[in-house]
Amino acid sequence: MAPIFKPLKDKEFFTPFGPVMGFFKMPPAFVDQMNAAMSQQLADHSDHLVGKVSQELRFDQNLINLAVSGVGQALVEYHAFAKKRNAFGDYDPSTKRYELQVMSGWFIRQFETEYNPLHIHTGCTISCAGYLNLPEGIEAEWEEDYKDHHPSHGHIQFAHGTDAAYSFSNFMAKPRVGDFYIFPSHMFHCVYPFYTKGERRSFSMNVVVDEKDA
Numbered sequence: 001m002a003p004i005f006k007p008l009k010d011k012e013f014f015t016p017f018g019p020v021m022g023f024f025k026m027p028p029a030f031v032d033q034m035n036a037a038m039s040q041q042l043a044d045h046s047d048h049l050v051g052k053v054s055q056e057l058r059f060d061q062n063l064i065n066l067a068v069s070g071v072g073q074a075l076v077e078y079h080a081f082a083k084k085r086n087a088f089g090d091y092d093p094s095t096k097r098y099e100l101q102v103m104s105g106w107f108i109r110q111f112e113t114e115y116n117p118l119h120i121h122t123g124c125t126i127s128c129a130g131y132l133n134l135p136e137g138i139e140a141e142w143e144e145d146y147k148d149h150h151p152s153h154g155h156i157q158f159a160h161g162t163d164a165a166y167s168f169s170n171f172m173a174k175p176r177v178g179d180f181y182i183f184p185s186h187m188f189h190c191v192y193p194f195y196t197k198g199e200r201r202s203f204s205m206n207v208v209v210d211e212k213d214a
């Protein structure tokens with residue numbers, strides 16, 4: 001059934017269409033823990049992922065548990081927010097029980113000149129990206145890049161649909177250590193190269209939120 005809109009105020013501007021995005025600032029202690037937990041013992045899956053980057057190290061169960069301890073709540077809240085938005089508010093999270101299923105997780109170790117071509121994630125419903133480290137000195141590169149009319153160095157870009165009047169199809173985010181973005185797994189995204197020597201490190205997870213009546 002299509003949700004039925006019932007105005008609650010005399011004037012409203014609302015955004016019922018398109019995907020919901022999430023942003024969460026990760027606590028610095030959690031960022032430190034994730035960086036400390038990265039180990040070369042983890043399996044490198046860069047041959048199976050689209051990124052043109054040095055290493056994509058797959059999470060083991062301990063890392064999945066650690067990541068969920070830091071961002072799991074935000075992922076569940078994103079799910080509940082989107083469900084409520086998509087039902088014009090006619091949805092009560094307090095009547096639900098949520099279970100987070102992590103299908104996979106990995107670190108992305110991107111160095112100067114590397115990039116991640118346009119792609120989506122499959123076998124899940126939610127994906128995410130959290131920033132753990134940036135090359136020292138990248139601020140100077142950004143300062144230069146932002147003099148351009150279309151800055152993008154080391155940025156992630158998300159895209160959905162096509163630009164039309166009053167409908168926007170894409171935006172970029174400049175990574176900052178601690179920033180965490182949540183998005184539907186089918187959403188196109190890519191990461192542009194940067195040229196400052198050093199590592200842009202992030203992690204991603206593919207998850208499903210199972211929902212049952214409480």
Ligand SMILES: [Fe+2]
Nearest residue numbers: 119121189204
């Ligand atoms: Fe991705």
